[in-house]
Amino acid sequence: MNDSVDDLAELEGLRRAGANQYDLGSFNEAVIIETIRLAGTISRTEISRRTGLTQQSVSRILRILLQQGLLVEEAQERAERLGKPRTPVRMRSNAAHAVGIHIDPELLTVAVVDLDGKIVRRETVDLADGLEAGKLIDLTAATVTAALSISQVDPASMLGVGVAVPGPIDRDGSLLALPLQPAWRGLKIRKLLQERLNHPVLVEKDGTAAAIGERWIGRSARARDFAYLYLGTGVGSGLILNGSIYRGGSANAGEFGQIAALRMGEWDPEDGPRMVPECNPTASLPVIAAEFGYVETDPGATDEAKRYKAVCKAAAEGDAAAVKAVTQVARVVGQGAVGLVDLLDIDLVVLGGPAYMKEISEIFLTEIGRAVNAHPVARETRPVAVEESMLQTDAAAVGAASTIFHDAFTPRVSGSSQARRLPK
Structure with a gap:
């Protein structure tokens, strides 16, 4: 070998x-x-x-x-x-299973996953604006129960439930802030779902969950250190350092938008980093495209997600304004990636998440690859590879399930900071 x-x-x-x-x-x-x-x-x-x-x-x-x-x-x-x-x-792939939940402000995804990372059953539910926190828990628990029932996996093989959410979170698995769904602030997701589902529950930021899933599914191809750039409602990052997931002191490592704000000069001395529109690709891409002269012709593009997909499709078909808009977003994300790889001295960046679509993948790979390799350290000492995720659009849900496998099976020495979190 x-x-x-x-x-x-x-x-x-x-x-x-x-x-x-x-x-x-x-x-x-x-x-x-x-x-x-x-x-x-x-x-x-x-x-x-x-x-x-x-x-x-x-x-x-x-x-x-x-x-x-x-x-x-x-x-x-x-x-x-x-x-x-x-x-x-x-x-043996069916020796153990886990449920992965991705709670996005607009979409709930539940996946029953086996040890190989194969999705045995997948359910999605659109989430209404202003959905009450209690109803979110009810809906999530009911969807998990239905998915497990339909999948017919052996209950004895179920190790636990992983939940991926937009950050920030606290160490107890509660949401701290979510601008698009303010009613969820302070929601004790881990505690409430654990009570409802009667399974151990772990909560991760979506970017962190995706990085864990990438490492688990990728096996030897992802055995090295890397940063996972998760493109969704915003842009987040998950970090694998020294062979282990890096969560940081409060489990909120990887706040990518602030790094991008620094690189782009979007910083106020008193108030700190300002919002960088390009770090919310789903919302900003159609707006930027319109500024370049793009005219939406798809009558079905009636909401933010559909407008985003329409611009991506137009870019793939060669629409000049759409291409310029996608390139601008990719370049800003690339500048944030420069700060990340230079700070951490890593040589692999993985791109994934629901907003990373095949129609725009070539532009993103090219622009981010160019950005992270433009500096002397990268050119002379540490060339940086930029690759697509192996997880594709279900990265957060599969990654959330993988957090359970990672916790259950990854070796740890006594006193390790990567302490086991599932009950023995």
């Missing part, structure tokens, strides 16, 4: 972790699970090599995990040179 330098560095970290044996039971099990997850399918010998654990320890732990049904053996392969048969193992 040919591993990239980044993959080997990630796995070397796992090897050292396995050898240390901080927790002889659950920790080494988690190290082995993470190694299998990164590889997809892998032999016992290779697990031993990558983790530094003895083959006897690997075999013992794999026997337990196979008996539990978390893993499955593939057909035997003939090992090269030695001629001995080997039986690779992989994670």
Whole structure:
């Protein structure tokens, strides 16, 4: 198996972790699970090599995990040179499930997701302006219950419920502010949903959830550090640093709009950062396009989301005004990305979210890639790759479910800041 330098560095970290044996039971099990997850399918010998654990320890732990049904053996392969048969193992996709919820100001998305990140059942519900907080909880709980019932997943395989929301949030999983739905301010989402659903609930900012999902689904391709730029109602970011999700001291890391405001000079000495319209692409793109002379001809473009999609479609078809507008938005987002990658010294930016559409992907990839590679450090020392998300438009919902898997299976040493949050 040919591993990239980044993959080997990630796995070397796992090897050292396995050898240390901080927790002889659950920790080494988690190290082995993470190694299998990164590889997809892998032999016992290779697990031993990558983790530094003895083959006897690997075999013992794999026997337990196979008996539990978390893993499955593939057909035997003939090992090269030695001629001995080997039986690779992989994670059994339906061994565990999680529900991912994305609460957007205008749309509720609920997805039942398996260990491979495949959506088993998906439900969406439009949310009315001014929807009362209590009714939001009622609607969300009912939608989750319906999705689980229709999916027919084994209840014993359900690990928990992840919720992705626009920030900011507090450590208890409550919304602190949401301009488009002010009635939701202070809503104790985690507490209320946990009571209604009788499952553990974790709450993340949407950008953070998307980054976790990208790392989980991407396996070895996303084993390195990266910033996930989440384009939705606004632009947020999720950060994977030193192989772990970075949430910050209050779980609100990744307030991308403020970085963009600094880069664009939108800053008041007394009041701080001003709103940058381009950091709300869904709302600003149709307005900017009109300023460039774009004329909407689609009679079905009757609301903000539809107008946004119409401009994106027009840009893909070569409408000059639409192309100029998309380029302007992409360049402003690119300036925010410059601040992010230069501050954190990362070499991968991932683009995704519902506002990142295939019709405008080439413009965004080009403009952001140009911006983050325009400075001497990037050109000479750290070229920055800009890539599309593997999660596409359901990034936040799948990412929210992945927070449950990440919490349940990712290895942690004693005293780690990445403490387990689900009950054992």
